[in-house]
Amino acid sequence: MARSLLAGHRLQHELESAVDIVSRASRMAREIQKRYCDATQTVGDATTLAKADASPVTIADLAVQALILGELHMLFPEDRFVAEETSSSVQDERMEGAIRTWLTQYSTRGVDERVRDSIDLGSDAGGCRGRIWVLDPVDGTKGFLRNQQFCIALALLVDGLAELGVLGCPNLSAAQEAERIASGYTEGIEGEKCLTIVNGTDGCVFFAARGAGAYMQSLTDRREQALPQQIHVNANTDPSWAVMAESVESGHSSHSLTGKMIRILGIRQRLGVDSQCKYGLLSRGEACVFLRFPRPGYVENIWDHAAGTVVLTEAGGRVTDALGGELDFSHGRKLPNVRGIVATNGHMHPAVLAAVKHVLAEDVTSG
Ligand SMILES: Nc1ncnc2c1ncn2[C@@H]1O[C@H](COP(=O)(O)O)[C@@H](OP(=O)(O)O)[C@H]1O
Ligand SMILES: [Mg+2]
Structure with missing residues (x-):
């Protein structure tokens, strides 16, 4: 995995750890989505609550934040964290129990007993000094609830500079061309195509370290398909193709x-x-x-x-x-x-x- 690609890189251990944890969190979030969300936007009552800004917060956001921050804190106890959620969104004992059950299945480091503490590690003010991990546990919450695309986004800032980036995309196939379909998400003018992406079966994780390139690997359990590959933007400047x-x-x-x-x-x-x-x-x-x-x-x-x-x-x-x-x-x-x-x-x-x-x-x- 990241090991062979980044051998000798000064943040190799950080990146390998981040890719491993984000991959497990992505599989967990996909399972939670499968269980609670459907295409008609009906969401199980126990999983959704409204924050003050009325954005939907789900068990997935909270469980992913607890898993990732809890494990990173064990590995890098001196590091700080900026993350979107707080434990005040954990409504009651029942919800905390549900989160713990998910963590028990997906954590390899036993963070399950400290759900609220792990979530609240993410309340740092950020800034230009030291090592700060930046996490969006479920980016695209609305996509998550529509049973469409969402992402688990983790970065590491060192003295204010973004050094590492990992994007776990549980519904985006690692196949080079994700399947697209026409979509009414917006109205184009005549001659314009408005498209969206069909959920893939495997999902993928993107990762990069500053100066060391960007890579993608499948989230499939089939090892032979999960090999990382370096990725590049296209060189296109032709608008008719763009x-x-x-x-x-x-x-x-x-x-x-x-x-x-x-x-x-x-x-x-x-x-x-x-x-x-x-x-x-x-x-x-x-x-x-x-x-x-x-x-x-x-x-x-x-x-x-x-x-x-x-x-x-x-x-x-x-x-x-x-x-x-x-x-x-x-x-x-x-x-x-x-x-x-x-x-x-x-x-x-x-x-x-x-x-x-x-x-x-x-x-x-x-x-
Ligand atoms: N009124 C608003 N204007 C712009 N961005 C908003 C917004 N309300 C929420 N967002 C942000 O837009 C993000 C989603 O972007 P996108 O539309 O590309 O999926 C949300 O992330 P979360 O889903 O993590 O809350 C949230 O941070
Ligand atoms: Mg977001």
């Missing part, structure tokens, strides 16, 4: 703005995918552009981009804000002063930034 990935949820990213941007570029294929799976898709060459434009005033969380940024950058791509500035994960739990996320295969970055700038300027004038 695919733009974006959020399924228009509340997370304006489909109207991204539509205007791709029309300037001449891109005709839009791919709606939840979570940081989008960074993975660009990293293995299946999409050229990922655009994200939340409502003005929305401030991004570092756990929504840190892992994806390392993977895509190491695969040869670029990630910036709408003005072309690098994302800076050293300011705490948030990414302040970032308007829009622009990720590309690198080759298309200048053209995409120009189109983004044009549309945003028009938006301000008309707005």
Whole structure:
């Protein structure tokens, strides 16, 4: 696995451990999803509750956070953690018991007795000093509840710099071309295709270390199919071939703005995918552009981009804000002063930034 690929790398042990833990957490989350979620969005009562911001939080978020932070803390006791959930979302003893049952099956290091403590390890303020693991336990919670794509995203910051990134994508097949189908997630204009991805049977995990490349391996139990392979962005600059990935949820990213941007570029294929799976898709060459434009005033969380940024950058791509500035994960739990996320295969970055700038300027004038 990561062992042979990164032999001698100074963060080899960290990356190997992270890939192992995220892979187990991904299998666990997929099993929880299979059990509780269906395509009609009916979700078992015991698994869903509303946080103050009304986003759905499931047993999966909490169990994944407890598993990953609990195990990393045992391995690297001096390290700090920034993660999305807190133990205040563990409603009652029954829910805690359910989480513990899942951990007993998927943890190899016995974190099951300390569910709440493990979850609350993730409350660090972040910043520019020391080693900080950054976790989104279930990124794309809405996709999870629709029984579609979601992702377990883990990064390691060292003195504010994102050094490692791991993306566990339980429903994204490791096959180079994930099966796509037409989707009504957004309305395109005539001649535009709006697509989404069909759940695969194996799932995959992406991982990267700064300076050492990006890799992907299948989450299948079949060892011969689980060998890691190095991945690269595609070299495409032809818009007629290009695919733009974006959020399924228009509340997370304006489909109207991204539509205007791709029309300037001449891109005709839009791919709606939840979570940081989008960074993975660009990293293995299946999409050229990922655009994200939340409502003005929305401030991004570092756990929504840190892992994806390392993977895509190491695969040869670029990630910036709408003005072309690098994302800076050293300011705490948030990414302040970032308007829009622009990720590309690198080759298309200048053209995409120009189109983004044009549309945003028009938006301000008309707005
Ligand atoms: N109003 C909003 N605008 C932009 N992003 C939002 C949002 N509400 C939630 N999000 C973020 O968008 C992420 C999902 O992005 P995507 O649409 O690409 O799947 C969510 O991650 P979680 O699902 O981990 O909460 C959450 O952090
Ligand atoms: Mg998220």
